[in-house]
Amino acid sequence: MRTWLTITLAMLASTSATAQEAPTVAARIEGRAEQSVKVGGKRLAFTAEAGTYPVASKPDRSDATAGYVAYVRKGATAERPVLFVFNGGPGAASAYLQMGALGPMRAHVPQNPAAPLPAEAEVTANPASLLDVADLVFLDPPGTGFSEIGKDADPAFYQSVKGDADAVSQAARAWLAENHRTASPLFILGESYGTIRAAAMVDALKAQDGALKVRGVLLLGQALNMIETSQRPGNVVTYPVSLPTLAALACYHHKRPAPCAPAASAEEATAFGPAYLDALYKGRGLDEAARAKVAAKLADLTGIPAAFYLAHDLRISKERFRVELLRAEGKVLGRYDARYTAPLPANAGEMVGPDAFSAVSDLYGKAVIGQLASIGVAAPERYKVITRFPGEWSYGAGDSPFNDWPFMARLEAAMAAEPKLHLFVGTGLYDLTTTVGAADYLFAQANLTDDRFVNHRYPAGHVAYSDDVSWRKLVTDIRAFVIAGSKP
Numbered sequence: 001m002r003t004w005l006t007i008t009l010a011m012l013a014s015t016s017a018t019a020q021e022a023p024t025v026a027a028r029i030e031g032r033a034e035q036s037v038k039v040g041g042k043r044l045a046f047t048a049e050a051g052t053y054p055v056a057s058k059p060d061r062s063d064a065t066a067g068y069v070a071y072v073r074k075g076a077t078a079e080r081p082v083l084f085v086f087n088g089g090p091g092a093a094s095a096y097l098q099m100g101a102l103g104p105m106r107a108h109v110p111q112n113p114a115a116p117l118p119a120e121a122e123v124t125a126n127p128a129s130l131l132d133v134a135d136l137v138f139l140d141p142p143g144t145g146f147s148e149i150g151k152d153a154d155p156a157f158y159q160s161v162k163g164d165a166d167a168v169s170q171a172a173r174a175w176l177a178e179n180h181r182t183a184s185p186l187f188i189l190g191e192s193y194g195t196i197r198a199a200a201m202v203d204a205l206k207a208q209d210g211a212l213k214v215r216g217v218l219l220l221g222q223a224l225n226m227i228e229t230s231q232r233p234g235n236v237v238t239y240p241v242s243l244p245t246l247a248a249l250a251c252y253h254h255k256r257p258a259p260c261a262p263a264a265s266a267e268e269a270t271a272f273g274p275a276y277l278d279a280l281y282k283g284r285g286l287d288e289a290a291r292a293k294v295a296a297k298l299a300d301l302t303g304i305p306a307a308f309y310l311a312h313d314l315r316i317s318k319e320r321f322r323v324e325l326l327r328a329e330g331k332v333l334g335r336y337d338a339r340y341t342a343p344l345p346a347n348a349g350e351m352v353g354p355d356a357f358s359a360v361s362d363l364y365g366k367a368v369i370g371q372l373a374s375i376g377v378a379a380p381e382r383y384k385v386i387t388r389f390p391g392e393w394s395y396g397a398g399d400s401p402f403n404d405w406p407f408m409a410r411l412e413a414a415m416a417a418e419p420k421l422h423l424f425v426g427t428g429l430y431d432l433t434t435t436v437g438a439a440d441y442l443f444a445q446a447n448l449t450d451d452r453f454v455n456h457r458y459p460a461g462h463v464a465y466s467d468d469v470s471w472r473k474l475v476t477d478i479r480a481f482v483i484a485g486s487k488p
Helices: 095-102 161-178 193-208 238-252 262-285 288-302 306-311 318-324 358-374 407-417 436-444 468-485
Strands: 028-039 042-058 061-073 082-086 105-108 122-125 135-140 185-191 213-220 331-333 341-343 422-428 453-458
Touching: 028 358, 042 161, 061 161, 082 095, 082 161, 082 193, 095 105, 095 135, 095 185, 095 358, 095 468, 105 358, 122 358, 135 161, 161 193, 185 193, 185 468, 193 213, 193 407, 213 468, 238 262, 238 288, 238 318, 238 436, 262 288, 262 436, 288 306, 318 331, 407 422, 422 436, 422 468, 436 453, 453 468
Parallel strands: 082 135, 082 185, 185 213, 213 422, 422 453
Antiparallel strands: 028 042, 042 061, 061 135, 105 122, 331 341
16 A cells, blocks of 8 residues: 655645646555446456545645545556546535446436335446546545545645645646656536536636646536525526426426427427516516516416516526425425425425435445446445534635626636637436526626537436436537547
8 A cells, every 4th residue: 555645845836836747655545446437339458546645724734634546457558538526515425426427436316206215226337437438546535535635634725625725736746746647638417516626626626736637628517607596586697597497307207288399398498588677677567467477477487377477576586496396286396306205394485494305425435336336435324425524614705895706707818818728518307406597607707609519408417417318418519528638
């Protein structure tokens, strides 16, 4: 077992804003195995390895570790792309994307949202793993997976967007150096909160080593414009932005007249968005006839009665929609995938805490334990799929209402400085958390030309790969993005 105690001052100084020679720091190995998988009908041999790297909150203060599970194809050259992958939380390890979508083994969940769930998911070889086009490094932020945050660590650093991204970048950079891959085309894929981390890592990696070749950023369930789309009651933009998802779900749950198609319903709601926003902006200045007309259209799109909209200033939040759409059937929609439902508590108010989709996510968390055992990890149950951090997470804006969280603006600036950097966004049509309308709004407000990004929709929820049809399309799209971005 290699030790991580040989960390050097070069590593500790990695938060410097100047490019430095990449440090070589030995990982602490948790498990390693030689394996193979058949992808596209061709057998690929690879090395699977799990371990941790030391990370530092400031020079001379190595006070945490960050983890990884890497799958590297045999004979990989320095020119072969590397895809860094992580989930969100904050506090989630990378188990979900590893076991649900991209790793060499994949956990299968029932495809009918109404079907009972097994105690454990069946795990089989993943014929669509991206190992044919890139090496995969699943990163676990400090405190998750096998990594730790020291008792003397600075929580203000590790529980912040900037510090978290810096720490994960330190681990990514250490992996690249130790594996002689600093010249490889790099791609960063984050899901949910991980999309904020991915955007922040572009700056962090550049500050740590400006010579690294970051070619693509991939965001699944993007949260970069969360401040605009978090549905604060007085933010009228949020309601038209969420409307396409509500319309798709009303169709899916048969609350719109048949025949209807969820994707077409979402497009119809998108087209109504400007008129809806105009009505909300006018507020009390909107005359009664116009108000009634807008309420009737909203009722047609969402299945929520016009009387509700008239009584609530033409508004319904995503959370209230979860409760109201199937109230007559005694059901509440899932938050992360609203195709799923759960019994509506008798005392349900405007919000309901438990999420009907959570049990599906848990299956991926359980499946990763067996995968870690297969690559030789001792006591793989030590792997922390979810970590609950004490206190608040710092998004970098403080408490002032005049502050901003300019995650997309920073990514735009990085893309302006690097013409070869491209952006991929993928959103589930039935995701009531990070909606398709929010992704569209993100690009509508961005200063990016059409050739610099792709914006995909998938027929699933926040975890777009839980649905097999959606997963196949997602992996196909990611593969094409990586291939295109890897060209000289």
